[in-house]
Amino acid sequence: MTKVLLIEDDNETAGEITAELADRGxxxxxxxxGLDGLAKARDLRPDAMIVDRLLPGMDGLTVIxxxxxDQVRTPVLVLSALGAVDDRVRxxxxxxxxxxxKPFAIVELVARIEALLRRPPETRETTLRVGPLEIDLxxxxxxxxERRIELLPREFRLLEYMMRRSDxxxxxxxxxxxxxxxxxxxxxxxxxxxxxxxxxxxxGPGDTPMIxxxxxxxxxxxxxx
Amino acid sequence: xxxxxxxxxxxxxxxxHLHFIRSKTFHWTAALAGLFAIFVTVLFAFVYFSxxxxxxxxxxxxxxxxxxxxxxxxxxxxxxxxxxxxxxxxRGVQFxxxxxxxxxxxxxxxxxLPDGVDVGSPARSVPLVRLDSxxxxxxxxxxxxxxxxxxxxxxxGRNVDETAEVFKVVGAALALGLLPAFCLWLxxxxxxxxxxxxxxxxxxxxxxxxxxxxxxERLPHRGVDEPFSRLAAIVNGMLDELETTINALAGVGNxxxxxxxxxxxxxxxxxxxxxTNATTxxxxxxxxDKAIAGIDQSLAIVxxxxxxxxxxxxxxxxxxxxxxxxxxxxxxxxMYEPIAEDKQIALSVDISDKLSVRGDRDLxxxxxxxxxxxxxxxxxxxxxxxxxxxxxxGETILRVTDTGAGISDQEQEAVLRRFYRSDKIRNxxxxxxxxxxxxxxxxxxxxxxxxxxxPGGRVEIVCPDxxxxxx
Numbered sequence: 106m107t108k109v110l111l112i113e114d115d116n117e118t119a120g121e122i123t124a125e126l127a128d129r130g131x132x133x134x135x136x137x138x139g140l141d142g143l144a145k146a147r148d149l150r151p152d153a154m155i156v157d158r159l160l161p162g163m164d165g166l167t168v169i170x171x172x173x174x175d176q177v178r179t180p181v182l183v184l185s186a187l188g189a190v191d192d193r194v195r196x197x198x199x200x201x202x203x204x205x206x207k208p209f210a211i212v213e214l215v216a217r218i219e220a221l222l223r224r225p226p227e228t229r230e231t232t233l234r235v236g237p238l239e240i241d242l243x244x245x246x247x248x249x250x251e252r253r254i255e256l257l258p259r260e261f262r263l264l265e266y267m268m269r270r271s272d273x274x275x276x277x278x279x280x281x282x283x284x285x286x287x288x289x290x291x292x293x294x295x296x297x298x299x300x301x302x303x304x305x306x307x308x309g310p311g312d313t314p315m316i317x318x319x320x321x322x323x324x325x326x327x328x329x330x
Numbered sequence: 331x332x333x334x335x336x337x338x339x340x341x342x343x344x345x346x347h348l349h350f351i352r353s354k355t356f357h358w359t360a361a362l363a364g365l366f367a368i369f370v371t372v373l374f375a376f377v378y379f380s381x382x383x384x385x386x387x388x389x390x391x392x393x394x395x396x397x398x399x400x401x402x403x404x405x406x407x408x409x410x411x412x413x414x415x416x417x418x419x420x421r422g423v424q425f426x427x428x429x430x431x432x433x434x435x436x437x438x439x440x441x442x443l444p445d446g447v448d449v450g451s452p453a454r455s456v457p458l459v460r461l462d463s464x465x466x467x468x469x470x471x472x473x474x475x476x477x478x479x480x481x482x483x484x485x486x487g488r489n490v491d492e493t494a495e496v497f498k499v500v501g502a503a504l505a506l507g508l509l510p511a512f513c514l515w516l517x518x519x520x521x522x523x524x525x526x527x528x529x530x531x532x533x534x535x536x537x538x539x540x541x542x543x544x545x546x547e548r549l550p551h552r553g554v555d556e557p558f559s560r561l562a563a564i565v566n567g568m569l570d571e572l573e574t575t576i577n578a579l580a581g582v583g584n585x586x587x588x589x590x591x592x593x594x595x596x597x598x599x600x601x602x603x604x605x606t607n608a609t610t611x612x613x614x615x616x617x618x619d620k621a622i623a624g625i626d627q628s629l630a631i632v633x634x635x636x637x638x639x640x641x642x643x644x645x646x647x648x649x650x651x652x653x654x655x656x657x658x659x660x661x662x663x664x665m666y667e668p669i670a671e672d673k674q675i676a677l678s679v680d681i682s683d684k685l686s687v688r689g690d691r692d693l694x695x696x697x698x699x700x701x702x703x704x705x706x707x708x709x710x711x712x713x714x715x716x717x718x719x720x721x722x723x724g725e726t727i728l729r730v731t732d733t734g735a736g737i738s739d740q741e742q743e744a745v746l747r748r749f750y751r752s753d754k755i756r757n758x759x760x761x762x763x764x765x766x767x768x769x770x771x772x773x774x775x776x777x778x779x780x781x782x783x784x785p786g787g788r789v790e791i792v793c794p795d796x797x798x799x800x801x
Contacts, residue, residue, distance in 0.1 A: 208629055259664050285665055288692040289637075290630075293703050298668045321622060 106132045107222060110151035112142030112168065113184065114160050118207075122155065125211050126218070139163025146172055151179060153221050155214070158185040158196065166199040173200035180221035182214070212322040216274040225269040235271040236328035238307065238315060240264060249307060249315075260303050267316070267326040276323035300324055355526050359519025363512050370508050378500045382493045386472060389490045390453035393474050397486040400426075401476040408484075409437050425458050425471055425487030428478070440485055444468075447475040447485060458487055529558060545573045586635065590628050597624030634763045641693070641770040653691045655728060656681040659717050662698050666706060674711050677702075680718040685726045687793045689775045697771040700764045701730040701789050708787065709734035728791040736784020 109126055113119040114137045123133045134149055136142035139162035146154060146168070158165040169181050183201035196204045203217050231242045240247040245261055247254040256264065266284050267275060277296040281287040285295075304316040313329045396415070400408050412426050416439055427438025435442065441459040448454070457468035473487035532550055539547045548569060551562035597620070604617025663679045670677035687694075698717075705715045713733040720727050765779075772779040772791050782788035 206633075208633075210626075285661075287665075287695070287699070289696045289699075291699055291703055293666075293669055293707070295665060295669065298672065299665075302668055321619060321626075 106130070107153070108132045108134065108149065108151040109218065110134045110136065110142070110146055110149060110154045112136045112139065112146075112160060112165065113155065113157040114138065115157075121211065122214065125215060129215060131218075137161075139165065139168050143168045143171055146177065146179065147175070153218055154179055154181045155218065156181055156183055156201070158183060166196060166201075169200045180224070182217055182221060184209075210322075212274070212319075213276050213278065216276045216279060216323065219273055220270065220275075220279065223270070223273060233265065233268045235268045235326060236315065238264075238268065238326075238328075240268060249309070249312065252309065254306050256303070256306060259299070260306070263299060263303055264307065267324070271326045271328055274319055274323050274325050279323070353523035353527060355523035356519045359515060359522060363515035363519070366515070367508055367512050371504065374500050374504050378497060381496050385492050385496070386490050389472055389488050390474075393453055393472060393486045393488045396426075397474045397476050397484060400486065401478055401484050405478075405480065408478075412438060421491075422460075422462075423489040423491055425460065425473070425485070425489070427485050429483045429485065431481045431483075436482060438485070440487070443483060443485065444473070447473065447483070449475045449477045449483060451475075456487070526558075533562070540569065545569070545576060586631070589631055593624040593627035593631075595624075597621040597628075600624065631763075634767075638763060638767055638770055641767065641774055644774060650688050650690055652686045653689050653694055654684070654686045655694075655719050655726065656684055658691065658695055658698065659719055659728070662695065662702050663717055665699065666702050670706055670715060673706065673709075673713075675706055675709055676714045677706070678714070678716050680716060680720075682718075682720050685719055685721065687726055687775075687777075689777075689793075693771045693774070697768045697791065698728060698730070700768050701791075704764050705730050705732040705734065705787055705789075708732065722792065724795045726793045726795070728793070730787070730789050732787040734787050736787045737781050 107130070109131045111119060111122055111126075111133055113122065113135070116137070119135050119137065123135055126133045134145055134151060136145050137160075139160035141162065142156070142160070143163060145151075156165045156168055160168070165183065165185075169183070172179065172181075180202045181200065182203045182205060183196040184205055184207060185196065186207045202221055205214060205217060233240050233242065237250045238247070239249075240261070242265070245256075245258070247256050247261065247264060263280070263284050266280070277294075278290060280296050280300075281290065300316065300318075304314075307316055308314045315327055315329055317325045317327055319325060400411060400415075403411055409428070412428070416424055416426060425438075425440050427440035427443075428436040429443040430436055433443045439461045441461050444456045444458055446454070446456045451474075453472050453474045455470045456473040458471045458473065459468045469489060471487040471489045473485060476484045476486075478484055529550075536547050536549055548566045549562040551559040551566070553559065600617050600620040604614055604621075608614040608617055659679050659681060663677055667677055702715065702717065709715055709732040715730070715732045718727075718729040718731070720729065765781075768789075768791070769779045775793070777794070778790075778792040780790040780792055782790070
């Protein structure tokens with residue numbers, strides 16, 4: 106079972122996160138204190154960690170820094186009530202792998218943890234395949250079965266990212282950050298418009314839809330036959 | 331000396347008296363009064379000594395001439411002349427006498443030949459005893475002595491009593507003039523310091539009222555050109571500004587409350603209805619989704635506000651780097667192209683040069699994206715939105731123009747107010763915080779946000795070179 110260590114001093118938040126992750130089949134260890142959390146991280150060797158920035162005992166970033174010094178490469182999601190401009194950068198520089206500002210939707214957190222756990226392996230493959238969908242990273246071409254799909258560069262980028270993370274829930278914020286390098290959520294629903302275009306091209310009439318819209322959460326690229 | 335005025339007010343109010351004694355104004359007036367008194371006294375002393383010296387010199391010349399004159403007369407004539415000389419002296423200031431070699435008095439009104447007499451030397455002060463004197467003892471008198479042909483000694487003296495009179499007059503003048511002046515001065519000091527204190531008290535009272543929340547209160551000023559009134563006018567000007575700002579903030583509070591209440595009310599209504607009416611899980615889920623959407627919207631408003639506050643309160647970051655603006659504009663354009671297309675708006679980028687500025691790339695991207703977002707939102711179908719990057723005089727300009735209604739003169743300031751939404755676009759979705767954010771980001775970088783008046787929207791972010799410059 107996948108083991109997740111949660112270091113968070115707020116009881117209620119921790120309770121919600123633990124319950125949600127448990128529902129999704131994770132084994133969750135909880136620590137409310139920085140020092141205790143660091144000890145648990147060393148002993149239990151979790152697969153992923155969720156660390157709040159402000160903790161009693163030891164600051165969240167210091168916990169991560171200590172672990173990284175000991176060559177512990179466990180992926181870490183940093184939680185913070187501070188969203189200050191530099192804060193995110195500092196969090197990631199200190200060894201955090203992803204950063205989430207409170208308040209957040211629980212689906213966002215789960216999606217990000219899943220993403221951290223299932224980081225795509227580094228490959229030298231020049232083609233990516235998901236079900237009938239295939240893209241050539243060199244030629245920048247895409248086809249579904251035998252049908253060629255004409256994609257604009259930005260659409261190609263989006264599809265490539267989704268194919269690397271097929272069968273995972275990708276939230277709008279994640280897509281904005283990873284595909285467009287946007288660190289904010291724009292007023293207009295940009296992601297939906299772009300996704301609509303790509304979906305229109307990928308899922309032609311009569312095709313089984315591969316790109317699914319998960320209400321209020323994001324999108325999943327499913328490998329259908 | 332200060333006991334005069336102090337004692338007076340002491341009787342009236344012990345507390346007041348203590349206060350103005352400690353007051354700086356009073357100290358300064360007292361010090362000035364003291365200095366003035368010293369100056370006047372020195373002046374009077376100088377006058378006195380000058381007159382005194384002059385009188386003595388004149389008297390010395392007189393007695394020397396007399397002595398030489400008498401000494402030159404034959405014995406008989408001299409004795410009678412001396413007698414006449416003494417007789418004519420109604421004020422009794424003249425001394426003269428003739429003594430033989432054995433110091434016996436031969437004639438004159440001097441009791442005995444004084445010890446210190448030096449024959450032939452210039453006039454000097456010598457103690458003499460007058461024969462007809464009512465008072466006992468010797469008086470110090472300016473005296474000259476001459477040895478006569480027969481060996482007798484002639485002594486002529488003159489008591490320069492005018493100097494004593496001069497001293498009396500000068501002393502009286504000093505007492506008459508200086509003392510009242512000094513007292514007056516202290517009184518003025520006390521009055522000035524009491525007045526200053528009263529005004530400070532008055533100001534304090536008003537300020538207390540302002541602090542207590544009465545923002546209409548103003549400091550008293552007399553409309554005259556004196557420092558205190560001018561200071562009060564300056565403070566009043568500041569208070570006017572503050573009052574406006576605070577009222578505006580209160581307005582913002584209302585706006586926030588209003589904007590938050592709308593989605594929350596929707597969420598509540600939806601939950602309430604769902605609770606009563608929903609019979610299946612699916613129906614309940616629809617209701618809950620609606621409620622979540624409402625709450626998300628409220629959260630988004632709060633997040634946007636917090637983010638705005640964050641940017642407004644942050645400083646220029648050490649993490650600033652060179653941002654290639656052309657590339658950034660193309661990225662934004664790429665991002666918004668499908669949205670523009672959906673609205674049949676032509677979105678174009680015009681980049682005159684490879685320009686870059688120092689800044690936070692993510693924030694600048696957010697600012698430009700916001701401007702483009704706005705431009706597309708407020709431009710009617712089949713319109714045009716243009717992004718341009720150009721050079722001005724020593725500055726790099728990011729410009730977003732559109733064919734929408736633009737922002738009118740009257741709205742120039744208002745658009746930078748939080749939650750402001752033009753009446754024309756009341757129904758367009760958005761939080762009305764976009765331009766605030768752009769403005770805050772520009773300010774953080776030392777850039778200027780310029781909103782040109784309509785028709786047609788034209789907004790510029792002007793990046794002066796000294797703030798990072800062009801590469």
